[in-house]
Amino acid sequence: MPTMRSLLVRGMLVGLAAALLAYVVAWFAGEPQVAAAISIEEAKAAAAGEAAEPELVSRTVQETAGLLTALLVYGAALGGFYSIAYAFAHGRLGALGARATALTVAAAGFVVVYVTPILKYPANPPAVGNPDSIGRRTALYFAMILVALLAAAVAAYAGRSLSSRLGTWNAALSGVVVYAVLVGVAYAVMPPIHEVPDDFSADTLWWFRVASFGIQFVLWGAIGLLFGGLTERSLRQGTPREAGLRPAATR
Amino acid sequence: MAQPAVPVSRPLPVTIPVREILPWAVFAAVAGLILLYFVGAEQGATHLISGHTVHEFVHDGRHLLGFPCH
Numbered sequence: 001m002p003t004m005r006s007l008l009v010r011g012m013l014v015g016l017a018a019a020l021l022a023y024v025v026a027w028f029a030g031e032p033q034v035a036a037a038i039s040i041e042e043a044k045a046a047a048a049g050e051a052a053e054p055e056l057v058s059r060t061v062q063e064t065a066g067l068l069t070a071l072l073v074y075g076a077a078l079g080g081f082y083s084i085a086y087a088f089a090h091g092r093l094g095a096l097g098a099r100a101t102a103l104t105v106a107a108a109g110f111v112v113v114y115v116t117p118i119l120k121y122p123a124n125p126p127a128v129g130n131p132d133s134i135g136r137r138t139a140l141y142f143a144m145i146l147v148a149l150l151a152a153a154v155a156a157y158a159g160r161s162l163s164s165r166l167g168t169w170n171a172a173l174s175g176v177v178v179y180a181v182l183v184g185v186a187y188a189v190m191p192p193i194h195e196v197p198d199d200f201s202a203d204t205l206w207w208f209r210v211a212s213f214g215i216q217f218v219l220w221g222a223i224g225l226l227f228g229g230l231t232e233r234s235l236r237q238g239t240p241r242e243a244g245l246r247p248a249a250t251r
Numbered sequence: 252m253a254q255p256a257v258p259v260s261r262p263l264p265v266t267i268p269v270r271e272i273l274p275w276a277v278f279a280a281v282a283g284l285i286l287l288y289f290v291g292a293e294q295g296a297t298h299l300i301s302g303h304t305v306h307e308f309v310h311d312g313r314h315l316l317g318f319p320c321h
Contacts, residue, residue: 070312091266138296
């Protein structure tokens with residue numbers, strides 16, 4: 001049995017490694033779109049006769065150290081949360097081994113924490129979004145994440161309760177349906193946000209959102225694959241008891 | 252050696268007791284939320300430190316990770 005401490009440390013380290021990979025995507029796919037959006041913002045400000053905003057942090061620092069720091073901090077936090085979710089899932093997802101469990105938890109995390117919220121409140125580049133509504137937009141975005149997490153918890157509970165009656169596969173599908181229905185209701189109930197200016201470049205907006213998706217996909221994917229591989233290896237190298245020779249009877 | 256003589260080809264993983272996970276879950280949640288707050292929301296919707304330097308420093312990451320930003 002892996003200890004919780006080792007899983008948490010592994011999760012955070014794996015999150016840092018995944019953030020480095022995500023930075024490569026962010027640099028090549030994300031930064032050109034951020035730059036394009038900022039030039040739109042500046043052109044608008046210049047046309048309106050506004051003075052250029054003072055640069056507190058230079059663009060060079062924002063693109064390099066700032067972005068890397070943000071991704072590393074986010075990756076470490078995500079890796080920590082992920083390891084807790086993995087600990088609950090380990091040995092409780094039917095007959096799945098460490099690697100398959102790790103990837104399943106990562107896929108679920110990606111869908112719940114990122115994909116579900118952005119389908120309602122998508123990622124926006126600079127120059128999109130009214131500064132005055134930042135409080136409301138932030139509250140709604142975090143509320144959407146919270147709703148998705150609650151829906152996932154309910155779906156997981158429903159799936160586990162049904163597994164003895166329906167079998168693992170059909171119970172898992174039922175869980176997915178429960179999740180989809182709950183999220184669908186939340187989408188219908190929560191207020192929409194329409195703040196993309198009419199004249200904003202659709203091309204920049206689309207590729208910015210694709211880049212954001214790619215960054216998160218690589219982040220979660222790398223966490224799932226690295227964490228699973230490392231956990232599998234440590235279980236194989238552990239003592240027979242740690243390697244899981246005892247049947248998973250205590251659930 | 253109290254090992255079974257029959258080798259188990261594909262052993263099921265042993266579960267981790269929930270009571271062992273919980274204290275770590277609380278610790279990781281608190282630490283993680285503080286970290287996420289600084290990447291995702293500090294000096295945006297709300298602020299603990301005045302000014303815009305934290306916001307500007309993590310600006311690109313905040314946008315690209317999907318958090319709402321100015």
